[in-house]
Amino acid sequence: MTALTPPATVTADGVIVIDHLTKRFGPVLAVDDLSFTVRPGRVTGFLGPNGAGKTTTLRILLGLVRATAGTATIGGSTYAHFTQPMRTVGAALEAASFHPGRTALDHLRVYAPQAGVSDARCREVLDFVGLGPVANRRAGGFSLGMRQRLALATTLLGDPQVLLLDEPANGLDPEGIAWLRGLLRHLAAEGRTVLVSSHVLSEVEQTVDDVVIIARGALVHSSSLAALAALAEPSVRIASPDAAGLTRLIELAGWADRLEPAASTRPGVAVLHRVTAAEIGARAFAAGLELHELTPRDVGLEDTFLRLVGEGAIPGVAEPRLEGVVR
Numbered sequence: 001m002t003a004l005t006p007p008a009t010v011t012a013d014g015v016i017v018i019d020h021l022t023k024r025f026g027p028v029l030a031v032d033d034l035s036f037t038v039r040p041g042r043v044t045g046f047l048g049p050n051g052a053g054k055t056t057t058l059r060i061l062l063g064l065v066r067a068t069a070g071t072a073t074i075g076g077s078t079y080a081h082f083t084q085p086m087r088t089v090g091a092a093l094e095a096a097s098f099h100p101g102r103t104a105l106d107h108l109r110v111y112a113p114q115a116g117v118s119d120a121r122c123r124e125v126l127d128f129v130g131l132g133p134v135a136n137r138r139a140g141g142f143s144l145g146m147r148q149r150l151a152l153a154t155t156l157l158g159d160p161q162v163l164l165l166d167e168p169a170n171g172l173d174p175e176g177i178a179w180l181r182g183l184l185r186h187l188a189a190e191g192r193t194v195l196v197s198s199h200v201l202s203e204v205e206q207t208v209d210d211v212v213i214i215a216r217g218a219l220v221h222s223s224s225l226a227a228l229a230a231l232a233e234p235s236v237r238i239a240s241p242d243a244a245g246l247t248r249l250i251e252l253a254g255w256a257d258r259l260e261p262a263a264s265t266r267p268g269v270a271v272l273h274r275v276t277a278a279e280i281g282a283r284a285f286a287a288g289l290e291l292h293e294l295t296p297r298d299v300g301l302e303d304t305f306l307r308l309v310g311e312g313a314i315p316g317v318a319e320p321r322l323e324g325v326v327r
């Protein structure tokens, strides 16, 4: 990997602050009083299901959409006040479209005056993203992965302090994904702020230091990845031939609110959260309840993420009552 010149000064300039941001599109509340901070020197995953409001937030940050209320700033300024936008923030928001007849190098040359950079810089960033050997090939013949690399080269052209990337791994093969990971970590290690949006945590889990999770336009979680992992709850799948006995056991133990409704719909089968297999086993033994299964489940980060964003929960539908769940 060719090294790029790191930004001259690594200061708090690259701090992204989203402060009580709200955006309405007519009746649609796309962003709902959202506040979070993104720090330089780290890769941050900006996560949430489809339609959560990620792109809208990033578009406000880039001055492409006007906020209904609140502010989105980088280094204390809104986009409109950046004297050299391409040197402050590089963004690749959606699958970039390129003039198919234009070569990779010519594509960058179009942006070079805006970024205030030379031809040599265009070649440097192409080398950096691994497109040096195809610099003079037309972008129309590029694979999705090559186009992702070209989009990344464009964002890096002005040597920005902050990078905003929307699902940058899309279209990359496993080798490309590993390369991207290394590149993002390298850019963060240089002191840049790297914000990567995705609707799947597992896609970025090996890349990010911090996570900001939103759902329905609002913040649901913001922490280091390690702190998110600590939120994982133990869960245990239980099966008993005595369905009524199992229901009674769960009620008497006061575990009714720990049942996972979606996974506990078959009579005599239940999934309990925040209880260990040992606790359940001891209670069952004391009650003389026959168990055919007592399986601790490995709770991955993705499960924690889905729990936080409320995936599967249907708004307006009441939680099923215990009697209706375990019979």
Ligand SMILES: Nc1ncnc2c1ncn2[C@@H]1O[C@H](COP(=O)(O)OP(=O)(O)OP(=O)(O)O)[C@@H](O)[C@H]1O
Pocket: 025, 028, 029, 030, 048, 049, 050, 051, 052, 053, 054, 055, 056, 057, 198, 199
């Ligand atoms: N220009 C617009 N006009 C009307 N509604 C919009 C507009 N842009 C976004 N929305 C709505 O705002 C909500 C948030 O959309 P947004 O694209 O920000 O979500 P997202 O988290 O980026 O989703 P995805 O992962 O699918 O890109 C959605 O309900 C979307 O339909």
